[in-house]
């Protein structure tokens with residue numbers, strides 16, 4: 294398990310016509326060890342920018358991302374990401390998609406397939422192990438991507454609208470399973486969502502990003518009693 298800290302992180306983009314867009318004003322945020330934090334806020338307030346900076350996908354203009362007290366830049370081995378858009382590997386089956394990170398980590402074949410099967414089951418895709426992404430629905434592809442990230446058991450799990458493509462019933466099922474995994478692994482989790490119900494159902498704490506882009510005037514922390522069984 295690990296702690297995550299965002300210190301004075303800001304980002305400005307340049308639009309096609311040369312205007313400067315402040316996507317993120319200096320933002321500060323801390324996620325405690327094993328905590329499940331959701332970030333909510335309207336479209337365009339900088340959530341994905343924050344997600345991408347924490348995950349090391351884009352560099353911030355200023356500020357630092359700190360993992361376990363150490364300032365990091367670029368992708369970090371302790372951080373696993375689930376993206377908003379589907380991100381399966383089209384040339385790999387469901388099972389091989391999920392086993393991918395375990396393969397990269399050098400896990401032996403029998404062991405990694407066993408583990409991958411477990412996570413395939415967890416997201417409700419048993420029976421589809423040998424399907425390729427193009428043979429699945431959008432929601433099933435997204436569940437494959439979620440399983441792939443979960444299987445690598447990252448100490449910090451970042452998710453950007455991971456359930457957006459799923460129907461309500463699947464959302465609830467997966468959310469429930471996700472909580473159990475996070476609890477079992479004491480995983481530090483940050484979920485970006487604009488579904489406030491989802492945020493309240495899953496989180497220990499909800500941070501609210503403010504309305505206009507680039508104006509995180511304050512982050513409102515709502516401490517929640519989370520239903521852990």
Ligand code: ADP
Nearest residue numbers: 306307314316335336337338339340341342506
């Ligand atoms: P959210 O995830 O909350 O919807 P984003 O972080 O995607 O917000 O975007 C914040 C602002 O930055 C928006 O105005 C968006 O249009 C702008 N933006 C994001 N990424 C880029 C980019 N690569 N180039 C230009 N503008 C961008």
Ligand code: ADP
Nearest residue numbers: 415416417430431432433459460462463466467
């Ligand atoms: P689609 O893109 O076709 O909407 P979904 O990913 O939303 O696909 O899932 C379709 C159906 O699969 C859901 O309505 C649900 O009944 C079932 N399903 C999804 N996840 C699970 C799961 N973890 N366990 C069991 N069944 C599931």
